Amino acid sequence: MNTTKTHNYLIVFGTPLLLILSVILISRDLLFETNSNALSIGITLDLLFTIPFFYFLLIRKKNIPKTTVIPFFVLGIWVASYSIPKEHQFLLNWIKTWVFPLVEIGVVIFVFHKVRQTLKQYKATTKDKQDFFTALKQTCFDILPKRIATFLAMELAVFYYGFIVWKKRVLKENEFSYHKNSGTISLLVAFIFIIGVETYVIHILLLKWSTIAAWVASVLSMYSSLQIFGFLKSILKRPICIEKQQIQLRYGILSETTININEIESIEITTKDLEFNTETRKLSPLGELESHNILITLKTENTLFGLYGTQKKYKKIAFYIDQKEKFKTTLETLCL
Numbered sequence: 001m002n003t004t005k006t007h008n009y010l011i012v013f014g015t016p017l018l019l020i021l022s023v024i025l026i027s028r029d030l031l032f033e034t035n036s037n038a039l040s041i042g043i044t045l046d047l048l049f050t051i052p053f054f055y056f057l058l059i060r061k062k063n064i065p066k067t068t069v070i071p072f073f074v075l076g077i078w079v080a081s082y083s084i085p086k087e088h089q090f091l092l093n094w095i096k097t098w099v100f101p102l103v104e105i106g107v108v109i110f111v112f113h114k115v116r117q118t119l120k121q122y123k124a125t126t127k128d129k130q131d132f133f134t135a136l137k138q139t140c141f142d143i144l145p146k147r148i149a150t151f152l153a154m155e156l157a158v159f160y161y162g163f164i165v166w167k168k169r170v171l172k173e174n175e176f177s178y179h180k181n182s183g184t185i186s187l188l189v190a191f192i193f194i195i196g197v198e199t200y201v202i203h204i205l206l207l208k209w210s211t212i213a214a215w216v217a218s219v220l221s222m223y224s225s226l227q228i229f230g231f232l233k234s235i236l237k238r239p240i241c242i243e244k245q246q247i248q249l250r251y252g253i254l255s256e257t258t259i260n261i262n263e264i265e266s267i268e269i270t271t272k273d274l275e276f277n278t279e280t281r282k283l284s285p286l287g288e289l290e291s292h293n294i295l296i297t298l299k300t301e302n303t304l305f306g307l308y309g310t311q312k313k314y315k316k317i318a319f320y321i322d323q324k325e326k327f328k329t330t331l332e333t334l335c336l
Contacts, residue, residue, distance in 0.1 A: 008062070011058070012055075012058045012059055012062065012064065015054075015055075015058065016051050016052075016054060016055040016058075016072060019046075019051050019054065020047065020051060020075070020076070020079055023043055023046050023047055023051075023079070023083070024079060024083050026039065026043065027039070027043055027083040027084060028083075036085065036088050037088060040084045040085070040088035040089070040091070041091055043080065043083065043084060044080050044084065044089075044091045044092050044095070045091075047076035047077075047079055047080045047083075048073060048076040048077060048080065048092075048095060049073075049076075051072060051076060052069045052072040052073045052076065053069075055068075055069060055072050056069050065142065065143045065144055065145070066143075067107070067110070067143045067144050068144070068145055070103065070107060070144075071145065071148065073103065077092070077095070077096065077100065080092050107152075108156065110143075111136075111139060111140060111143070111152065111156060112156075114139040114142070114143060115132070115135050115136050115139045131238060131248075132157075132160065132165075132237075133153075133157050133161075133234070133238065133253050136153050136156060136157055136160070137149070137150075137153045140152050140153040140156075141153075146309075150308050150309035151308060154253065154307065154308055157230070157234065157253045158226070158227050158230030158231070158234075158253070159230065160230075161230050161231075161233040161234040161237055161252075161253065162226060162229045162230030162233050163230075165233070165237060169236060169237050169239065171239055172241075174241055174242040174243060174330060175239040175240070175241045176239055176240045176241070176242075176321050176322065176323055176326075176327050177239050177240075177321075177322045177323075178235075178239070178240055178251070178319065178320050178321055178322060179235050179236065179322075180322045181320075181322050182290055182291060182320040182322075183290070183291075184235060184284070184286070184290055184320075185232060185235070185236075187286065187289060187290070188228055188231065188232040188235075189232070191228050192225050192228050192229060192232075195221055195224055195225050195228070196221075196225060198221065199217075199218055199221035199222065199225075202214075202217055202218075202221070203215075203217065203218045230253075231252050231253065231254055232252070233252075234252035234253040234254075235251065235252035235254075237252075238250045238252055238253065238256075240319075240321065240327075242261075242330060242331065242334070245260065245261045245262065245334065246258055246259065246260055246261060247259040247261065247296075247331070249283055249317065249319060251283050251284050251285065251319070254284075254285050254306065254307060255283055255284070255285050255304060255305065255306045255307070256304075256305055257283070257302060257303060257304045257305060257314075257317065259296065259298065259302060259317075261331065261334050263298050263299050263300055263302070264296060264297070264298060264299070264331065265297045265298055265299045266296070266297045267294070267295075267296055267297075267328050267331050267332060268294070268295045268296075268297070269293060269294060269324050269325070269328055270292075270293065270294075270295050271291060271292065271293050274292075274295070274316075274318055276318075278312075278313065278314075279314060279315045279316060280314065280315070280316040280317075280318070281304050281312055281314035281316070281317050281318070282317070282318050282319065283304070283317055283318065283319035284319065284320070285306060285307070290320065291320055292318040292319055292320050293320055293321060293324045294318065294319055294320070294321050294324055294327065294328070295316060295317070295318045296316065296317050297315065297316045298314075298315050298316070298317075300315070301313050301314070301315055302314055302315070302317075304317065
């Protein structure tokens, strides 16, 4: 069974890759030098359209996301950029300028459409509203390869929480905030301010050496500030909640973990210093920069998910809750 599955995957992914390799070899052949113009057009069309379409035909009846055609399209652009001489890349440049941006926009629209469908379907079968980031990750994993899905979900979430959702989040029963008294928001705002000041200073200094380097550094810094702003907003929109005999521990979109209540060994209100290691973790990725007032110890090991799908194991997890007494009482009642 596994051998058959492996063989199928080798055909599905190996055949297009062999075709790409053959196109690369053609671009290195002596025949290419005598027919550069015509072959450049043919190679461009093969790499960007023919091979991705052939791959689509291979997967159309298989349980493989159809959107995996996009990576082959992007791979085709990359291969064509290095295989075709610069002077014969007129068609490739046209596609990069006009077609590729449309593909990018199409992917984003498609993902948000699927997220909207997922949220509607969830709402139709339950009285609660599903968390947007959870729905976004689920949708991306359904339509894209895991690595690409993880990256895209995080980038779209930063944009969504940072610039689309502005309505104040009203906490429901068994939902708990963790930012009002912890100083987290002030800390992240300070980070944005510091990055802004450093960006200006570094930009001025780099201008004396290279204009391009100065603007590259500035754009990267501004992008970092936008990401932090998205992280900050997500903390306001994603409370910690207790539902269906589970605790959804969240720190915005930066980290999260789900704890089954029957797996809890103890719940402790504490602000004492802890030694964080492979067994004891902190929910907040800010570590010692942020305080904690709750420590949960589990009977068995669990997983903490961080930025871009990173994973850490733990048996004890520390975090901050604004209403710590109410949180502890609620959990203790459910544990009985």
